[in-house]
Amino acid sequence: IVLAVKPQSVRVASRELATLLKRQIVITIAAGIRLNDLSRWLLGYRRLVRAMPNTPAMIGAGITGLYALSGVDVEGRARASSVLEAVGSTLWCERESDLDAVTAISGSGPAYVFYFLEALEDAARGLGFGDAEARRLALATFSGAVRLAEQSDSEPLLLRAQVTSKGGTTERGIAALEQAGTKAAVAAAAQAAFARAGELGDLFGSES
Known part of the structure; x- marks a missing residue:
């Protein structure tokens, strides 16, 4: 059932x-x-x-x-x-409490991906592409990168390093992401979702 x-x-x-x-x-x-x-x-x-x-x-x-x-x-x-x-x-x-962490990562995770996808589309439009072109570029980039990661034995860090040439465009782009605190923002999002999952459990459980 x-x-x-x-x-x-x-x-x-x-x-x-x-x-x-x-x-x-x-x-x-x-x-x-x-x-x-x-x-x-x-x-x-x-x-x-x-x-x-x-x-x-x-x-x-x-x-x-x-x-x-x-x-x-x-x-x-x-x-x-x-x-x-x-x-x-x-x-x-x-442990059941681990499901709160699952919620924060894979449960809420698709929304994080869509958020970054939205941002990449916005960036493409800002560089002069139309809506259809921006969407096509962003979707193909995401799906291709994920498929590459799934089929590779390398960690994401190494896959990123393979794309990042010294003094190149990707290195400059990654530096901008690091300066903007992107990893910290993702961690904060996961922690916030994790905390909220616990709060909801307390809220619904209190309704005896």
């Missing part, structure tokens, strides 16, 4: 669901709902899995963080994995 409702609606939905449960695995994808709270709303039911997918799942290219209560055995975890692997890959977490 996949519980796919808004976080604010989980407690109400649980009232109806609780009377129907026997041995089913319940997978919740409601952001911020902790399993102990869900178990309480389900009258102590413990065969629960919490999942944090991301929007690329819509095209089968997502990644989903998973965490299960001890009531879920190996077979149950495998069944949960098979459900989420239909829309991408999965990553099991040892």
